[in-house]
Amino acid sequence: MQSHALQENELDPKTRTFYCQLMDILSKSQMPFLVGGGYAFVRYTRIARQTKDLDLFVRPNDCSRILEFLAQQGYRTEMTASHWLGKAFSSDSEDFVDLIFKSANGLSEVDDLWFEHAVEEDVLGMSVLICPVEEMLCSKAFVMARDRFDGPDVAxxxxxxxxxxxxxxxxxxxxxxxxxxxxxxxxxxxxxxGERSLIPDWVMKELFQRLQQELDSAPPTEKLCQGSLLSPLQYQIDVEKWGYQDARVSPKGGMTPAEISDWTAHLKEEKEEKS
Structure with missing residues (x-):
């Protein structure tokens, strides 16, 4: 495995400066954030990989004020997706930082527990807090799209x-x-x-007990598709053509129909650009 030090040393100097300056500004202004994404992943697993951006996790109520604050500092900012994501851009390169306050499926909202269980680490020579491993696992576990599956990261x-x-x-x-x-x-x-004993027996027994309880009870009568929580485009036909309720919609989920429509359009546009 590559070390995280090698990953950081290979970072473009302009990119590194942009990331460090932005984190330093937020830290000195006491704007709370956690580092996630590839920089947190490498510190837990020692698996290094190229990352296209820096993921900072913030509370929902903090995102707008952080974007406004960064705009006042001269950064170009945007609320990319109203239900989970904002961005701050470098003024002299194509680099950007993601400000994430939920998962793209409307779940895994960043709350106080994220910060209470965060881990202090060195990232790009700065002492910062990184996302707890439990929250990283929960976020990644739902990423099961056709073009992206985070199962290996979970494993x-x-x-x-x-x-x-x-x-x-x-x-x-x-x-x-x-x-x-x-x-x-x-x-x-x-x-x-050979490593299955790493998962505590009581956890597996608890989950299988829940499964057995489901098998012993009648299935729900509602026509619900939860696949959209895993892969929004692959289960679009279920909720638009086949009459299934979309599990992302409040109160089942954390998104409004308008947010789902906007995000679906964004994903389709992104897919067309890549093809």
């Missing part, structure tokens, strides 16, 4: 961090969507048969 986080994971809090984070966690834990035992 590597479990492999590297099983002993430090607060499993009770991880179960709390998944809540009623525990089947998603169970699916990743089953895959983990397939991927690493």
């Amino acid at each position: 590597h986080l479990l492999l590297a961090c099983s002993e430090q994971i607060d499993w009770s809090r991880l179960l709390y984070r998944f809540g009623e969507r525990w089947r998603v966690l169970l699916s990743h834990l089953i895959l983990f035992g397939f991927i690493y048969p």
Whole structure:
């Protein structure tokens, strides 16, 4: 595995300066943020990879004021997606920083627990807080699109961090969507048969007990598709043509119909640009 030091040393000097200056401005102004994405992932797993941007996680109520503050400091900013994402851009390059306050599916809202359980680390020579591993696992577990599947990241986080994971809090984070966690834990035992004991027995027994309780009860009568929480475009036909309720829509989920429409249009445009 590459070290995270090598990853940082390969960063373009202009990009590094942009990232460091922005984080320094936020830190000195006591604007709370957590570093996530590739920079957090490499510190948990020691797997380094090229990252196209810097992911900063902020509370929903803080995002707008942070964007406004950065605009006052001369950065170009935008609220890219009203339900989860803002951006700040470098003035002399194509670099940008993502300000994330939820997952793209409307779940995993950044709350106080993210900050209470954050880990202090060195990123680009600066002492910062990085996202807790439990929240990283929960966010990545739902990324199962045709063009992006974060299952390997989940497996590597479990492999590297099983002993430090607060499993009770991880179960709390998944809540009623525990089947998603169970699916990743089953895959983990397939991927690493000799390491399956890293997953505590009580966790597997608890999840299988929930599964058995479901099998012993009648299925829900509502026609609901939760696939849109995993891959919005691949399950678009279910909610638009086949009469299924979209699990992203409030009160089931955390998005409004308008936000779903805007985000779907964005994803389609992005897909066309790549093709």
